[in-house]
Amino acid sequence: MVNIAVMGYGTVGSGVVEVINTNSDIINQRAADEINIKYVLDIRDFPGDPIQDKIVHDVDVIINDPEIRIVVEVMGGIEPAYTFVKRCLEAGKSVVTSNKALVAKHGAELLSIARDRELNFLFEASVGGGIPIIRALNSCLTADKIEVITGILNGTTNYMLSKMFYEGADYDEVLKEAQDNGYAERNPEADVEGYDACRKIAILSSLISGQQVDFEDIYTEGITKITKKDMLYAKKLGMTIKLIASSKRHDDHVHAIVAPMLLNKEHPLYSVDDVFNAVFVHGNMLGDAMFYGSGAGKLPTASAVVADVVDEAKHLHRNIMTMWKNEKLTLLPIEDTEKRFFVRIEGNTDERRDEVEKVFGPVRIVNADDLDGEFGIVTEVMSEGEYRKKSSQIEGILHMIRIED
Amino acid sequence: MVNIAVMGYGTVGSGVVEVINTNSDIINQRAADEINIKYVLDIRDFPGDPIQDKIVHDVDVIINDPEIRIVVEVMGGIEPAYTFVKRCLEAGKSVVTSNKALVAKHGAELLSIARDRELNFLFEASVGGGIPIIRALNSCLTADKIEVITGILNGTTNYMLSKMFYEGADYDEVLKEAQDNGYAERNPEADVEGYDACRKIAILSSLISGQQVDFEDIYTEGITKITKKDMLYAKKLGMTIKLIASSKRHDDHVHAIVAPMLLNKEHPLYSVDDVFNAVFVHGNMLGDAMFYGSGAGKLPTASAVVADVVDEAKHLHRNIMTMWKNEKLTLLPIEDTEKRFFVRIEGNTDERRDEVEKVFGPVRIVNADDLDGEFGIVTEVMSEGEYRKKSSQIEGILHMIRIED
Numbered sequence: 185m186v187n188i189a190v191m192g193y194g195t196v197g198s199g200v201v202e203v204i205n206t207n208s209d210i211i212n213q214r215a216a217d218e219i220n221i222k223y224v225l226d227i228r229d230f231p232g233d234p235i236q237d238k239i240v241h242d243v244d245v246i247i248n249d250p251e252i253r254i255v256v257e258v259m260g261g262i263e264p265a266y267t268f269v270k271r272c273l274e275a276g277k278s279v280v281t282s283n284k285a286l287v288a289k290h291g292a293e294l295l296s297i298a299r300d301r302e303l304n305f306l307f308e309a310s311v312g313g314g315i316p317i318i319r320a321l322n323s324c325l326t327a328d329k330i331e332v333i334t335g336i337l338n339g340t341t342n343y344m345l346s347k348m349f350y351e352g353a354d355y356d357e358v359l360k361e362a363q364d365n366g367y368a369e370r371n372p373e374a375d376v377e378g379y380d381a382c383r384k385i386a387i388l389s390s391l392i393s394g395q396q397v398d399f400e401d402i403y404t405e406g407i408t409k410i411t412k413k414d415m416l417y418a419k420k421l422g423m424t425i426k427l428i429a430s431s432k433r434h435d436d437h438v439h440a441i442v443a444p445m446l447l448n449k450e451h452p453l454y455s456v457d458d459v460f461n462a463v464f465v466h467g468n469m470l471g472d473a474m475f476y477g478s479g480a481g482k483l484p485t486a487s488a489v490v491a492d493v494v495d496e497a498k499h500l501h502r503n504i505m506t507m508w509k510n511e512k513l514t515l516l517p518i519e520d521t522e523k524r525f526f527v528r529i530e531g532n533t534d535e536r537r538d539e540v541e542k543v544f545g546p547v548r549i550v551n552a553d554d555l556d557g558e559f560g561i562v563t564e565v566m567s568e569g570e571y572r573k574k575s576s577q578i579e580g581i582l583h584m585i586r587i588e589d
Numbered sequence: 590m591v592n593i594a595v596m597g598y599g600t601v602g603s604g605v606v607e608v609i610n611t612n613s614d615i616i617n618q619r620a621a622d623e624i625n626i627k628y629v630l631d632i633r634d635f636p637g638d639p640i641q642d643k644i645v646h647d648v649d650v651i652i653n654d655p656e657i658r659i660v661v662e663v664m665g666g667i668e669p670a671y672t673f674v675k676r677c678l679e680a681g682k683s684v685v686t687s688n689k690a691l692v693a694k695h696g697a698e699l700l701s702i703a704r705d706r707e708l709n710f711l712f713e714a715s716v717g718g719g720i721p722i723i724r725a726l727n728s729c730l731t732a733d734k735i736e737v738i739t740g741i742l743n744g745t746t747n748y749m750l751s752k753m754f755y756e757g758a759d760y761d762e763v764l765k766e767a768q769d770n771g772y773a774e775r776n777p778e779a780d781v782e783g784y785d786a787c788r789k790i791a792i793l794s795s796l797i798s799g800q801q802v803d804f805e806d807i808y809t810e811g812i813t814k815i816t817k818k819d820m821l822y823a824k825k826l827g828m829t830i831k832l833i834a835s836s837k838r839h840d841d842h843v844h845a846i847v848a849p850m851l852l853n854k855e856h857p858l859y860s861v862d863d864v865f866n867a868v869f870v871h872g873n874m875l876g877d878a879m880f881y882g883s884g885a886g887k888l889p890t891a892s893a894v895v896a897d898v899v900d901e902a903k904h905l906h907r908n909i910m911t912m913w914k915n916e917k918l919t920l921l922p923i924e925d926t927e928k929r930f931f932v933r934i935e936g937n938t939d940e941r942r943d944e945v946e947k948v949f950g951p952v953r954i955v956n957a958d959d960l961d962g963e964f965g966i967v968t969e970v971m972s973e974g975e976y977r978k979k980s981s982q983i984e985g986i987l988h989m990i991r992i993e994d
Contacts, residue, residue: 316729324721
């Protein structure tokens with residue numbers, strides 16, 4: 185029997201208990217041992233709930249119990265999660281977490297503590313919920329140099345952008361609707377400003393580069409400025425707009441970014457709608473691959489957490505996770521990255537085309553239906569620095585959206 | 590240093606050598622040891638090829654060399670592959686194979702020999718080439734009861750059906766073209782008759798059920814009867830036709846089938862075109878997930894083989910693969926499985942509608958452009974047995990295609 189403790193009995197924590205109870209037969213068979221939940225740590229009590237008799241309020245009960253081999257941290261946030269997880273590892277217990285903030289900030293340190301003690305620190309559920317992208321990078325795509333990871337890593341914003349695209353709704357309406365049906369928090373900042381996706385791509389970037397990528401270094405732009413007008417242009421271009429989190433290798437450099445981007449119909453992420461997440465990967469031998477699934481939600485996330493528990497139960501005393509070094513990776517400055525840009529400009533095409541092309545060179549002009557007093561252009565490929573210089577010479581730029589080719 | 594031998598220096602075998610040489614730095618880092626190709630077994634010599642000095646013609650050289658820890662079997666076919674692999678395992682060497690015929694027929698036995706000796710027998714590349722679906726089932730989706738696996742598992746037929754759909758080409762033209770550009774064999778039977786996809790879904794069915802599923806028991810229908818006329822109807826229905834290999838759990842039964850099926854636009858496999866493969870999975874906790882990538886090709890397949898080699902190098906003396914029992918699983922008879930059916934019938938709608946609906950009950954009528962003297966119907970959901978009984982009462986049925994909902 186493998187005794188485990190669950191820290192945090194919120195949405196994910198109760199999901200973990202539900203998954204283990206519902207599928208105990210196959211889970212125990214795959215773990216080749218019985219997974220037993222001995223404690224659930226929470227500040228609250230849950231009278232009437234079957235787990236009430238397992239509730240403890242003091243983390244030391246867990247840390248000091250030698251029978252506990254695996255601890256599941258699903259409290260979220262940096263503290264006290266970081267202190268608890270570190271103490272559990274130092275006490276010789278493997279840890280599973282779904283906490284992206286914790287992994288993005290302290291992953292390298294916690295991985296090395298686990299490695300030194302022949303334990304495991306696994307965090308599949310911290311990125312892409314039910315999509316097994318971390319294990320794929322850790323144990324499936326091990327023969328490849330991963331050159332590109334491009335993902336839709338936030339379900340809330342993908343749901344919102346899908347609604348705006350298909351229903352022509354505007355940002356505020358869809359945000360309100362997403363909040364009303366529980367897809368978005370009352371304070372949606374972490375999702376709509378791209379902070380959530382940023383932490384996730386920081387984790388994936390660290391994994392593929394083998395070095396610490398600080399999320400603070402990743403250029404991050406949310407979807408709050410995307411309007412139904414932008415979607416009209418997207419339709420006209422045969423494209424859609426998604427919040428893209430990507431990490432690309434240019435020779436020895438890595439370029440990471442989170443921003444709303446235009447994708448054409450041929451892009452594998454084009455048709456990933458609603459709350460779904462997907463991660464597109466390009467390996468130098470494998471070529472293109474894509475992983476698609478529920479990026480969030482109680483049970484898909486819990487399913488990923490429990491799969492990590494099973495893996496740790498199969499590997500007690502044996503470290504299986506690829507490390508990344510604490511040493512920090514310097515990302516390629518965004519000014520040096522190249523792409524095409526879609527730009528909305530005040531005025532009308534005939535009057536301003538020459539002026540615009542004098543600055544940007546040849547551009548593709550696009551006019552959306554029923555939008556007077558403005559027009560759109562698609563530039564040639566240029567560096568972001570170049571774009572910034574050129575765009576500063578143009579009056580009346582309304583909005584710019586990058587194009588992911 | 591971990592010494593390995595490669596049996597078979599054909600397309601995949603030379604790909605394995607190329608992958609290991611190209612990515613040796615990251616591969617050795619992930620394996621935490623140096624992977625060294627000591628022998629390549631082939632009946633031929635390769636004068637001038639850098640591996641010539643590693644070529645051996647006698648498998649006993651490999652079997653009797655205690656330095657060889659891992660053997661890669663990429664010869665294909667049942668014999669001598671089966672005998673060689675079995676002897677390698679019995680000699681204490683882990684084995685990696687891309688050989689779906691071997692795994693489908695002897696997987697259970699070879700897995701148990703490996704298990705008994707604390708070795709590994711891995712076969713990621715035998716299904717879906719570069720798509721890590723087997724490892725996903727083995728180590729990622731371990732918290733879930735997998736209720737549905739539906740896949741496009743054969744790149745050749747998917748390429749052909751894509752051409753027929755988008756270019757309105759007919760079967761013989763696209764087959765010739767596929768053969769000319771190397772996507773199809775001169776003898777295309779294994780692909781176009783569905784035998785290849787059948788072995789692959791047999792392997793996946795064995796994995797999710799934990800019991801031996803004999804490919805001979807799986808109802809298998811190829812794409813040779815699909816015509817451009819069928820594609821005209823598919824377009825009219827807003828659907829496409831794919832060669833689907835699926836395995837579904839009904840209570841305690843498993844139903845497996847390989848057949849061309851109509852998919853609507855909302856189906857996650859609808860937009861998987863050309864030589865790409867994809868596997869859609871539904872877990873009782875995870876919900877829907879999809880894995881997409883190059884299903885074949887020298888380097889993607891070799892990439893999957895080498896990833897297995899890395900995993901075995903990390904797990905010498907430790908069995909990591911889920912078993913399936915030798916005990917055979919009885920599949921649900923196809924007569925008892927339920928779906929909707931699309932049927933092309935001679936004559937014209939007005940004259941025959943009543944007669945057809947008297948037999949099938951209410952049907953959706955569909956008429957394709959420029960097709961006179963026939964019409965199509967879509968039935969309600971019914972069992973295959975029921976369909977067969979009813980259709981035998983209708984004269985002039987031209988073709989039936991199942992609908993995957």
